[in-house]
Amino acid sequence: KKDSKTFREAVKAIFRFSDIQLARAEKNELLRAYADNKKYEKACQKLDEGFEDAFQYTVVGKGHSRLNSTNLIERLNQEIRRREKIIRIFPNIASANRLIGAILIDIHEEWLSSPRKYIQF
Template identity: 40%
Template sequence: MLKAIHAQENKAAAKEKAKSVIFRLREMKLNKAADKLENGLEETLTYMEFPSEHWLRIRTNNVIERVNREIKRRTRVIGTFPDGESALMLVCARLRYIASNDWGKKRYLNMKHLTDMLAEELYCEAKIS
């Protein structure tokens, strides 16, 4: 049911779907789950205020998880570190490598979509004024 809310085309449709999900949860006597969904809905749908091309990348944390997996992979090879400084040095070295490598230079979001959206909003505001 939660996936259906996030599969909607826009924020208004997602809110409507959320209302029906909340109603169904209450029918199933899952009042705490319904309350949790109702209280956190606005915060959960914040990503829908951005261009739709950015939605998937904003609402997930895949990039952070990938970096964490890479650090974990490198630290497992070492096993036990003599002190915190050496562990920190390894993590920093890995982050520097990622930042300098092609993997760290890829654009995560295409900002053209965001600038187009802002330009459209400014045009609408100027038209109203």
């Protein structure tokens, strides 16, 4: 952490881009500048390996613009918990998986036929 403020600011700047091409160019520039420094070697390697995964939200036309919050996921988890509390103790893992799978299939079918714009697929 000592004397790494410029490196940290450069990494943060990469994540402010909304265009993946610009972000790639900036990442490559950062790697050229810091890859030779042993102090930043590991960080540069991690940035290079995980860059494409971290920037999937910038891929035009493939992003999930409707999913702007985690409310759907939280509601899904609440529904699963509500139904599992009724049973309380499952005889084995397979029975728990069957119940949760049935709940997920049911909700997935509801989402597919939903008129709500934010959950249409």
